[in-house]
Amino acid sequence: MDPLEHASIPVLAYLAISNEPTWGAVAALVIGAVFPDLDAFCREHRSYLHSLLFALPLFGLACWSGNGYAPLFTVGWLSHIFLDFFTGVIPPVYPLSRRGWGISIRARGGPRGFGIKVRMVESYPDPRHDYDIEIGGSVALLLVTLAALLIRMH
Numbered sequence: 001m002d003p004l005e006h007a008s009i010p011v012l013a014y015l016a017i018s019n020e021p022t023w024g025a026v027a028a029l030v031i032g033a034v035f036p037d038l039d040a041f042c043r044e045h046r047s048y049l050h051s052l053l054f055a056l057p058l059f060g061l062a063c064w065s066g067n068g069y070a071p072l073f074t075v076g077w078l079s080h081i082f083l084d085f086f087t088g089v090i091p092p093v094y095p096l097s098r099r100g101w102g103i104s105i106r107a108r109g110g111p112r113g114f115g116i117k118v119r120m121v122e123s124y125p126d127p128r129h130d131y132d133i134e135i136g137g138s139v140a141l142l143l144v145t146l147a148a149l150l151i152r153m154h
């Protein structure tokens with residue numbers, strides 16, 4: 001999943017459930033949601049910052065801190081891990097174990113019928129590499145998110 005999707009999805013969820021959304025909360029969510037991919041600069045992508053060993057205790061600390069934005073930052077971080085679980089693997093106890101899990105959901109359809117195949121994926125995080133991906137759908141999602149922000153934050 002690319003940073004545009006990681007930023008847009010929690011913001012749309014926040015805008016849907018918040019009675020009085022604020023720009024500060026949106027900024028905290030977005031920064032938290034894209035922050036975990038900084039570990040792409042480490043030896044392995046989806047490593048330390050994709051581990052629940054770091055994210056869950058920091059979520060607890062953020063809630064305990066009394067700072068209004070810290071929990072939103074960690075909710076954005078946890079949303080990143082949740083979304084990556086559906087687009088590859090996340091290593092929940094990295095660095096104790098490099099093994100990661102995710103769910104692959106594939107839809108297949110055509111003149112002969114339609115089907116959905118769900119399977120658990122188990123592998124190790126990807127080594128760091130350059131990537132070349134199509135982001136047209138992500139840009140469309142970002143534009144929808146920006147429109148929702150303009151409507152809700154007037």
Ligand SMILES: [Zn+2]
Pocket residue numbers: 036037046050080084
């Ligand atoms: Zn990621």
